[in-house]
Amino acid sequence: MTDSPDGLHPEAAQLLDRSHRLGSDPRNTNYAGGNTSAKGTADDPVTGDPVDLMWVKGSGGDLGTLTAGGLAALRLDRLRALTGVYPGEEREDEMVAAFDFCLHGKGGAAPSIDTAMHGLVDAPHVDHLHPDSGIALACAADGEKLTAECFGEKVVWVPWRRPGFQLGLDIAAVKEAHPEAIGCVLGGHGITAWGETSEACERNSLHIIRTAEAFLAVRGAAEPFGPVIEGYEPLPEAERRARAAELAPVVRGLAATDRPQVGHFTDSDVVLDFVSRAEHPRLAALGTSCPDHFLRTKVRPLVLDLPPTAPVEQVVARLKELHADYREDYRAYYERHAGPDSPALRGADPAIVLVPGVGMFSFGKDKQTARVAGEFYVNAINVMRGAEAVSSYSPIEESEKFRIEYWELEEAKLRRMPAPKPLAARVALVTGAGSGIGRAIAGRLAAEGACVVVADLDADSAGRVAEELGGPDRALAVTVDVTSEEQIAEAFRAAALAFGGVDLVVNNAGISVSKPLLETSARDWDLQHSIMARGSFLVSREAARIMGEQGLGGDIVYIASKNAVFAGPNNIAYSATKADQAHQVRLLAAELGEQGIRVNGVNPDGVVRGSGIFAGGWGAQRAAVYGVEESKLGEFYAQRTLLKREVLPEHVANAVFALTAGDLSHTTGLLIPVDAGVAAAFLR
Missing domain, CATH: 3.40.50.720 (NAD(P)-binding Rossmann-like Domain)
Incomplete structure (x- = not known):
């Protein structure tokens, strides 16, 4: 095949178009969540012989804004040959480094942990996405049964497995064993779909997402979060935002105990409804599930347990008590699961703080990170609602969450990030x-x-x-x-x-x-x-x-x-x-x-130059005092200085x-x- 006018291989160009369409709709996947791929043939620049390649979204980036530079291009023969040297699940992290030896050409993004999922599945086009509707089924206590009820034999259940090479082998085996299937629901994680063409793959992804949405809507209970707690109804908007502004500096100070943080506030209907309902303390304590969620929101939020009409002094005092408890609990969580080779504790402060009747504060190293953390917790609320509507919310085990949060691969990604600027988080x-x-x-x-x-x-x-x-x-x-x-x-x-x-x-x-x-x-x-x-x-x-x-x-x-x-x-x-x-x-x-x-x-x-004061008449007045032209005033000031330089x-x-x-x-x-x-x- 010949390259498109912009220099991209046609399959890669189609992949970008598909990624942009899928990533532009938050119902399909969360920000920076999921990855897509396409396979095709190109000439080897050394031998001139045709070789089979795969283009896949690399580590980091976002589907909705993906560029050619965000793709990794790999030789399929070398990638699939890795099955012969795969050392097993206990050492599968080593496979990420092996992906580098499968790369084709210069440039492009670093291959992500999900590369095997795309390369080992025998389909020309593959989408791996994190839609709220799909994760709701994936995190339901009887998710396997519900998946069969929702999709029949077209979509297959894959039990929870941490992202990696073994998960790629699992999905490849499912695809081979179920030729009628268009995709799968990954327990505790998301969905994967495939197709013979880019259009078919996108169509299959959307079919899974929309079918799950309809299933949850029709099959689900009307109030999965329980009744509204008396006194926990949202404050009127003006009072709500005034209270939020009053609390924000206090909450930010607590959330920045270990390292500087920027905050974000939302009082969206989704959040206000969740924190007003009887089941929100239980569900919030269970934490988020999808790896993309808790990497950004931490394992669970801090939840204020006072009504919105409580005096602000009482609220502040209680927040400080809860924050101290949160830090102690988080350290205990770390100590329960950390091994000799685990990365050091990254900080024990919450990333999400829920205040009934007021809204949600989220925190991160910059405004975008803080905002996205809040968006991810909204995704988590949607997942909880869906799972509770048809079953009960059952996230992955805490030990598995720790393995993801303190994954050495995640730590390596953090080490690769550029050093923060001098005024970052201020x-x-x-x-x-x-x-x-x-x-x-x-x-x-x-x-x-x-x-x-x-x-x-x-x-x-x-x-x-x-x-x-x-x-x-x-x-x-x-x-x-x-x-x-x-x-x-x-x-x-x-x-x-x-x-x-x-x-x-x-x-x-x-x-x-x-x-x-x-x-x-x-x-x-x-x-x-x-x-x-x-x-x-x-x-x-x-x-x-x-x-x-x-x-x-x-x-x-x-x-x-x-x-x-x-x-x-x-x-x-x-x-x-x-x-x-x-x-x-x-x-x-x-x-x-x-x-x-x-x-x-x-x-x-x-x-003088660019000054609003000088332009507003001050310049003319001072020029008259010193007997110079107004246009020469800057030069005049410079000549009376020791350095003879204009400021x-x-x-x-x-x-x-x-x-x-x-x-x-x-x-x-x-x-x-x-x-x-x-x-x-x-x-x-």
Whole structure:
């Protein structure tokens, strides 16, 4: 066969198309779950002879967004020859390394543990998926009987076996023994389907998924989770989200006891219904089952056992008690099953926290990981509902869960991941981030791994910057007038709901009134101070409250000015408020240090290019004071410095990064000049 116009073998191109269709619908498989394959013939680049190949989704990646680079291409003759050297189930992990010797050509993804399943099954096209409906049958106590009742002889039951080479042999044997079958249900795991063509394989996969959905709907009980617990009904939406925002920093602080975490919150109907029902404590304690689920959600969630109307102080106290119990139980789980060669315990904090009447908090190393963990627990709820509707939910044994969670192959995958960026798992809120210095700071913090709340009075500007930074998994736009206590509180509530809390706050919002003393009105003075002196105080106060609830320390950075210490003409209102901000740095550093909150500042000067303040009239006023053209103001400022260099917004952003990235972990109360050297503004 000839390659398609984009250079892909036709079978590989069809495989990508099929994968995208299957992966785009969450009913078919969860995020990054499952894998697909296609077999075909291509010429050996050395001999020119035709060889049989298999293209299969490699380790990692997601079916819905799979690219050619995410496929592994393997020689079928070599892959199938591995059956002759297979050392048995106890040593089957060694087979993953052997897959590398079956690869064809350069590039592509690393073969996954499921490669044998695809290569050993005698079918040109194979799909392995994790649909909620299929897993519900796979995790039902009498799943084998239900599978036969649902599908007849078209779909065969395969008892639980950990993913690997032996499972591939098992499925190949099932396919050979049941020529009428189009696929199988894998106990405790998912489904596998096959077909002679890509279209037939996709059709068979969808037949299994949709037939299982219909079976559960028709055959299932109406309320598989039992009746609603009195008093556990969902709070009204406004109250629910207010309570969630109040609890989020506390919960995040607990979940980040062992390592930094970003949070995600959902109050979807699926979650709210589950935690309101009588059976949710029993089912949650059983834990998730599908390997994809508990690798991301941990073996079980932390479940609050209080009604949503309980006083928040009581809820917080109970969460702390439950968290201590959870950590003790998780360590005991690890110690029950760990062997001499097991990887070290990776952390004993929950990844999922369920709060009746409010919703679910999920946690991960970044926002996407946290969000996906929550999505996987929703999948688990759907699985529990389906299994309980037709039978009883019966996940795989705890020992098997441990074997998957602490699998050496999973540990090796974690070791291959790139080192985290300096600000990974930190949440930053930057005021005045819609333009100029604030925009540059937001961009630098996001580039270094932080989730960023882009706060600005101009909603459109904030939205554009948040989109530039990567959208909802990286940045959140909020509209904030820093003279409003309520708008500031709402911005922090939004940060708590989006990311779990806040760790790093930059007071950058400001205006500038440049007038001689006799022309400066009381209104000018009040406006300047209300935005920058009072506004910084209000933002810092709310930041300190949130950081205190988290118990994780934090950073507050003030963007002050060289005018905080330099006495220039016609600038009484602006310079006085900058001096106020500079002293707030010292005062708050002294007060908040015992909580691990560091407070520092940056004193820029002459940041003309890209500045919203200069563009809003300040530049023209200062140019008139100094007798230069406004377009030359940046050059003028540069020439009066010791270094003769113009200061740009990114230079200020660099200083903020230096203060917060960890190398200055023992520094607080510091003001860093970023002015290219103004001797009169040296800090003494």
